[in-house]
Amino acid sequence: MSRRTEAEYDVLVAGGGAGGVGAALGAARAGAKVCLVEKYGFLGGAATTSQVLAYCGFFQQGEAPAQAVGGAGELVLDELRRLGMDGKPHMSETTGNWIILLNPEGLKLALDRVLEAHGVDVLLHTRVAAATRTADRIEAATLAGMEGRRRVVAEGFVDATGDANLSLVSGVPMRVGDGEGALQAVSAPIRVGGIDPDLKIDREAVKTAIARYNETGAFPIARTDGGIYTRVPGTGEMWWMVIDLPLPDLTSASFTHAERTARKMAHDYVEILQGGVPGFERAFLAQTGPQIGIRETRHPAARYEMTAEDILSGRQREDGVARAAWPVELHGAAGKPVYHSIGGPGFASIPLDALRAKGLDNLYLAGRVIGADPIAYGSTRVMGTAFATGEAAGIAAAAGLTDGAEVAGRVRELGGLT
Ligand SMILES: Cc1cc2nc3c(=O)[nH]c(=O)nc-3n(C[C@H](O)[C@H](O)[C@H](O)COP(=O)(O)OP(=O)(O)OC[C@H]3O[C@@H](n4cnc5c(N)ncnc54)[C@H](O)[C@@H]3O)c2cc1C
The missing domain is CATH 3.50.50.60 (FAD/NAD(P)-binding domain)
Incomplete structure (x- = not known):
C-alpha cells in the first residue's frame, strides 16, 4: 500500500x-x-x-x-x-x-x-x-x-x-x-566489572557499606536499601541503579551539572563496593551512559x-x-x-x-x-x-x-x- x-x-x-x-x-x-x-x-x-x-x-x-x-x-x-x-x-x-x-x-x-x-x-x-x-x-x-x-x-x-x-x-x-x-528525578545506572562471576552479592554488606559512606561521603545515597542491582546477562558485570539526582529544569546547564555530578558519584560509589563488600576488591567502573537517564x-x-x-x-x-x-x-x-x-x-x-x-x-x-x-x-x-x-x-x-x-x-x- x-x-x-x-x-x-x-x-x-x-x-x-x-x-x-x-x-x-x-x-x-x-x-x-x-x-x-x-x-x-x-x-x-x-x-x-x-x-x-x-x-x-x-x-x-x-x-x-x-x-x-x-x-x-x-x-x-x-x-x-x-x-x-x-x-x-x-x-x-x-x-x-x-x-x-x-x-x-x-x-x-x-x-x-x-x-x-x-x-x-x-x-x-x-x-x-x-x-x-x-x-x-x-x-x-x-x-x-x-x-x-x-x-x-x-x-x-x-x-x-x-x-x-x-x-x-x-x-x-x-x-x-x-x-x-516539577520533573521526575534523573538516574545514572552504572555497570561494575572485576567481580567473581559466581559471587552471590551480599545485600546486607552493600547496605552497611552505604551507611558507612553516608556518614561522611560527598554524595549521600538515598537508596539506603542498596539500590537495584542485577547481573548483566552474558557478562560477569553487575548493573547497579543507585545514582539519583533531582533535575531542576530543562536547561543545558542543569543537564551538564547532572552528568558531571553523576560521574563523580559513580567513581565514589564503586570505591564503596571495593572497600566494603566481599568479592568486590578488584571491582572497577565498567560503563556509565553514554548519557544520564532522563525520566x-x-x-x-x-x-x-x-x-x-x-x-x-x-x-x-x-x-x-x-x-x-x-x-x-x-x-x-x-x-x-x-x-x-x-x-x-x-x-x-x-x-x-x-x-x-x-x-x-x-x-x-x-x-x-x-x-x-x-x-x-x-x-x-x-x-x-x-x-x-x-x-x-x-x-x-x-x-x-x-x-x-x-x-x-x-x-x-x-x-x-x-
Ligand atoms: C534511570 C531510568 C531508569 C528506568 N528504568 C526503566 C526500566 O527498568 N525498565 C523500563 O522499561 N523503563 C525504564 N525507564 C523508562 C524508560 O527507559 C523510558 O521511558 C523509555 O526508554 C521510553 O522509550 P522511548 O522510546 O519513548 O524513548 P527513549 O528510550 O528516550 O528513546 C528516544 C530516542 O530518540 C532519540 N532522539 C531524541 N531526539 C531526537 C531527534 N531530534 N532526532 C532523532 N532522534 C532523536 C534518542 O537518541 C533516543 O534514542 C527508566 C528510565 C530512566 C531514565
Whole structure:
C-alpha cells in the first residue's frame, strides 16, 4: 500500500528507542515505506544510551507473568533469543515485578537485525531538527545528518524522541514535567566489572557499606536499601541503579551539572563496593551512559490524556490500542521511588487518541511522549509499553487512521495485545 505522491516515505519515525522501533515495525508490517531517524549511532533509546538494562511493562504484576505486550515487542524478544539472550520474565528481587534483563550490545545488534529484516530505512547519526507544516499537517521534516541538512517529505510522522523533539519543532503545545515545573528525578545506572562471576552479592554488606559512606561521603545515597542491582546477562558485570539526582529544569546547564555530578558519584560509589563488600576488591567502573537517564522532560498535547483514574482502576476501552501494565512508578524525590498497582484486570487500555497529537492530523506519538497525566505517566513510559504504543502509532500513521477500534483490530492481526 502506498499513499505517497511527492512523499519519499509513507512514515517517518523520529527516535530509535523502544517507541520508535515499535512504530517502525508497526508501520512496515502494515505495508508502509518507513524511515527511522536516530541521533545516536545505535538504536535502543534509554536501554542503550543510559544503561537501562531491563524491559518493564511486558508482563502484568502477579505471581505468574501474564503477557501484556506482543506484536513488535515480541519480535524484538525473539531476535534477542536468537542471539543467545533468554528474553524471559524474571521477577525483580527489589520490586517484585516481572522484567526482561538486557545485554546492551546484544540489544543493539538485535534491533539492527529486526529493522533490516522488515525493510526499514534507518538513518543513524541523524537528528530531526525542524519541520514544516500547514494548519493541520506536517509536510516535511528537516534532518540534520553527516551530509548536512535535507528535507524529507512523508505522509505520516511518529514522534518517538522521548523528549518530544518532533512535536516541539512542529509547534505542538507542551507541558513540562508535571505542569508545575516539577520533573521526575534523573538516574545514572552504572555497570561494575572485576567481580567473581559466581559471587552471590551480599545485600546486607552493600547496605552497611552505604551507611558507612553516608556518614561522611560527598554524595549521600538515598537508596539506603542498596539500590537495584542485577547481573548483566552474558557478562560477569553487575548493573547497579543507585545514582539519583533531582533535575531542576530543562536547561543545558542543569543537564551538564547532572552528568558531571553523576560521574563523580559513580567513581565514589564503586570505591564503596571495593572497600566494603566481599568479592568486590578488584571491582572497577565498567560503563556509565553514554548519557544520564532522563525520566521526564516535555509532554506534547495529545487528543486524550491518560489519567491516574484510568490506570489505577485498570479502565478497559474499545478504542484501546495497547496495554499499560507496569505499576505507576513515581520518582518525585531522588532515590525514593513510589509504586501504585494497576487495578481491574491488571492493565489499562491506552486509547488511540493518547497517541494522536492535538492539532496535527498526521502526527502520532509513541513511547514516553504519549498523552498521560503526571500519575499515569509513571506507568505508560516504560519500554515494554513503549513498543506497544509505538506499534499502534506506526500502524495508524501508515494509513492515516483515526478510529481506535479499527487500529486495535489491526494491532491484534499483527499479534499485538489491546
Ligand atoms: C534511570 C531510568 C531508569 C528506568 N528504568 C526503566 C526500566 O527498568 N525498565 C523500563 O522499561 N523503563 C525504564 N525507564 C523508562 C524508560 O527507559 C523510558 O521511558 C523509555 O526508554 C521510553 O522509550 P522511548 O522510546 O519513548 O524513548 P527513549 O528510550 O528516550 O528513546 C528516544 C530516542 O530518540 C532519540 N532522539 C531524541 N531526539 C531526537 C531527534 N531530534 N532526532 C532523532 N532522534 C532523536 C534518542 O537518541 C533516543 O534514542 C527508566 C528510565 C530512566 C531514565
